[in-house]
Amino acid sequence: MAARVVRFASRTELLKRDQAAELRQLVLTLEPQAPDATRKILAVIDRNTAAEKGWSFIMLGPMQNRAVVRWINTHAKRPRLSAALWAEFFCHMRTDTGEVVMSRAEMAEAVGAQPRHVSEALTELHGMGALIRHQEGREVRWFMNPRVGTCLTGVARQEAQQGAPLLAVIEGGA
Secondary structure (H helix, E strand, O other), rough: OOOOOOOOOOHHHHHHHHHHHHHHHHHHHHHOOOOOHHHHHHHHHHHHHHHHHOOOOOEEEEHHHHHHHHHHHOOOOOOOHHHHHHHHHHEEOOOOOOOEEOOEEEHHHHOOOOOOHHHHHHHHHHHHHOOEEEOOOOOEEEEEOOOOOEOOOOOHHHHHHHHHHHHHOOOOOO
């Protein structure tokens, strides 16, 4: 039988991991009362626990990502802004849902742009299929198209990808 090397985790690390898991479960119970706050807190928990593991991986469809980048460079009204936003989204993506957990103002601040220009870029990225928009009343939430990038694995990834739109550039669009 082959030996297996396992990283040592101290009691402190194990306790922190358990506390993070408990905190995540507690925060999930608050989602009906404060959905926006819940999404942001979960994103912070995910980022911090991923940092303890080294880094989090996002499965990126290389051809789809290339199609998005090429589309940005060729068709976007403000290609540098759109490319900067696209890169930023991977750092602010909830690992369990693919939601980009940033407000429009936070996006604008992160890339040094005006909020209305960010809105235009989001609309362009949505129009070409790189992002998925969920709108409930006045609230708009943005999700990475799981056909392009996702943290989901196995059956969950397949189900998410089946329900996601194809990129317009891959379908032969603009």
